[in-house]
Amino acid sequence: MPDAAKPFIFVCGADDFLVNRLGKTRYDELTADVTDEFAREIISGFANNVGEVESAINRFRESVQTVSMFGGKRVVWFKDVNFLADSVTGRAESTLKLVDDLKELLATVDPAQVAIVITAAPIDRRRAFPKWCEKTADFSLVGGGDGEGGSEALGGVILAEARELGVTFGEGAAQLLLAKVGANTRLLIEETRKLATFAGGPDGKATVIEEAHVAELTANTAEGDFFEAAEAFFSGDLKWTLAALHHHFFTGGDARPIISAMQNRNRILIQVRALVDSGEARVGQRGLDGLPKAATAYGHHFIGVTEKSAYNLFSQNAWYVGKLAGSGKLPSLRRLIDNQQDFIRAFEEIVKRPNEQNEVLREMAVRCLSAA
Known part of the structure; x- marks a missing residue:
């Protein structure tokens, strides 16, 4: 509930969806x-x-200073x-002056x-105004900070949503x-709700969202790595691969x-295979063991690479790498290098035969998996 002792409510964070969701909750409480x-x-x-900052603050000022028609409290x-935010507009001297005017208001x-709710995302907490709000307002920081935490922070979001829905993962x-979803908070929450409904069954009692539920019901929106054809191909199952290609092109x-x-x-x-062959990692039932130790030994070769990339094994989520390596028999290094050459060959072929893409990939799959 809002803190009645504070003059206004201020909700901020790095994720606009989470910030606005909490802001709406507070606003609904006040307008109930x-x-x-x-x-x-x-x-x-x-x-x-x-110019738009000035217009927005002026509209806010007019609204706040308007007297209720029937003498009641306004929200x-x-x-x-x-x-x-730490942006060109946010750093401008004129904006900083307008923010000072907002503070005075x-x-x-x-x-x-008048009851006031302010929701701001993203936000530069180093500046004076957010610090003043933190001391003065009913202040809420959503998501734990200015975007740090990555998948750990997002994991906390879906776990909290699941608890609220009476289910667990x-x-x-x-x-x-x-x-599968990636850093899309809105979609993660919606997927959690969908999965909770499915897992709850007809009785709606608290139950568990299993990995199989996610695999079956959640679309692959984060990256291309979860295409069914890729899953089938790296499982070594030619029949499944051809069926997946048929479905994709159909x-x-x-x-x-x-x-x-x-x-x-x-x-x-290829990178996993190299570590396994050198004895520095092992593919077990729980995935890939030894990745953190290998990162300590070889991570310096990737200095300057800060973004997630398939070229850098150590930029990948360790659990995800374990799932890739453990989802089927890990091919030999020679086979993986040959695969890469076949992928290049297939790409060149679809440039030459743009109307025969299905046939090109079927031929590629047969070549690779028959030789495996």
């Missing part, structure tokens, strides 16, 4: 007993330049504020006359969901994303 629709107002704080939500507002299910798919997915996975497996 407000029957006069004119006493409720939502003002957009989104601005692309200094104003200043939503989607983005000019408090908030300092003079009578909370007995089984072993490997949460990690698989993160790998629905109007293109060959290039499949080749890209296969190349990316193959690059990772």
Whole structure:
């Protein structure tokens, strides 16, 4: 519940979806007993330049200073504020002056006359205004900070959502969901709700979201690595691979994303194979053992590579790498290198035969898997 002792509510964080979701909860709490629709107002704080920042703050000022028609308390939500970020607009001297004006306005507002909710994402917490809000307002920081935490922070989001829905994630299910969806908070939450509904069954009792549920029901939106054809190919199952290719092209798919997915996975497996052959890692029932130790020994070769990439095994999630390596028999290094050459050959072929992409990939699959 809102802190009645504070003059306004301030919700901020790196993720606009999470920030606005909590902001809406606070706004709904404040407006629950407000029957006069004119006493409720939502003002957009989104601005692309200094001129729009000034317009947004002026609209907010007018709303806050408007007297309720029937003498009751007004509730104003200043939503989607983005000019408090470390951006060109946020750093502009004119913006900083306007933010000072906003601070003066908030300092003079009578909370007995108007209740205020401000939601801001992203935000530069080093600046004076957020620090002042933290001391003065009913302050909430969503997500733990300015984007740090990565998959760990997102994992906390879906685990919290599952608890609220009365379900839990089984072993490997949460990690698989993160790998398939990626850093899309809104979609992660929606997928968690969908999975919870499915896992709950007809009785709706608390139960477990299993890894198999995620594999079957969640679409592959993060990267191309989870295409069915890639899964089938690296399992070594030619019949499944050909069926997956048929399904892909029957629905109007293109060959290039499949080749890209296969190349990316193959690059990772080449590096895994090299570590396994050297005895520095081992593929077991739980995935790949020894990756952190190998990263200590070889990570310096990738200095300057900060983004996740199939070229750098150590930029990958350790659990995800274990799933790739353990999903089927790990091919020999020679076979993996030959695969990469076949992928290049297939790409060259689809350039020459753009209307025969299905046939090109079927031929490639037969060559690779028959020789494996």
